[in-house]
Structures are given as C-alpha cells and as structure tokens.
Amino acid sequence: MNYTNYEQKIVECRSFTLVGWPVPGLVQNPLKIGGRPEVNKLLDAFRDGTCHWVKLTDEELLVRMKDNRARAARGEPVYVPRKRRNRAPLKQR
Numbered sequence: 813m814n815y816t817n818y819e820q821k822i823v824e825c826r827s828f829t830l831v832g833w834p835v836p837g838l839v840q841n842p843l844k845i846g847g848r849p850e851v852n853k854l855l856d857a858f859r860d861g862t863c864h865w866v867k868l869t870d871e872e873l874l875v876r877m878k879d880n881r882a883r884a885a886r887g888e889p890v891y892v893p894r895k896r897r898n899r900a901p902l903k904q905r
Contacts, residue, residue, distance in 0.1 A: 815841040819880050832863040
C-alpha cells in the first residue's frame with residue numbers, strides 16, 4: 813500500500829478511507845508506527861472492527877479533496893513527490 817501518498821493514491825484515486833486509525837498521527841506504514849504494542853493495537857483494531865475501510869460518497873470525496881488541497885497550500889506534506897530515478901546509464905563490463 814502507498815502510505816506516503818495515502819491521501820492521493822488511496823483516498824482520492826480509490827475513494828476509500830480508513831476509519832478508526834488507533835495510533836496517534838496519520839495513516840502510515842505499520843513498520844513506522846512504533847514498537848510491538850502499537851502494531852498489536854492496530855491489529856486488534858482491525859480484528860474487532862474499530863478500524864475499517866469505508867467507501868466515500870462523491871460528496872465526501874470532493875470535501876476530502878478540497879481539504880487536502882488546502883492543507884497542501886498551507887505547506888503540509890499531503891502530496892509527496894516520488895523520488896527521481898537515477899537515469900545514468902549502466903557501465904559496460
């Protein structure tokens with residue numbers, strides 16, 4: 813899953829969002845949320861249904877997109893550009 817660009821690649825492109833994210837902060841890779849207790853908390857939330865995927869309506873999606881653009885205009889890292897590929901040619905052996 814694309815955690816770095818969650819809002820753009822998951823929410824805006826697929827119209828789905830995670831509800832009930834149990835760990836403080838934004839939705840992010842489980843490897844980066846902290847230690848084992850935080851990962852277990854996330855797993856338990858998925859198991860008991862407190863954290864789950866929800867399909868956004870068209871109206872909810874438009875509101876979310878406007879909010880994301882406003883956050884990006886304020887300088888928040890909503891749309892993170894991909895790392896550039898090294899296009900240097902490989903050396904011949």
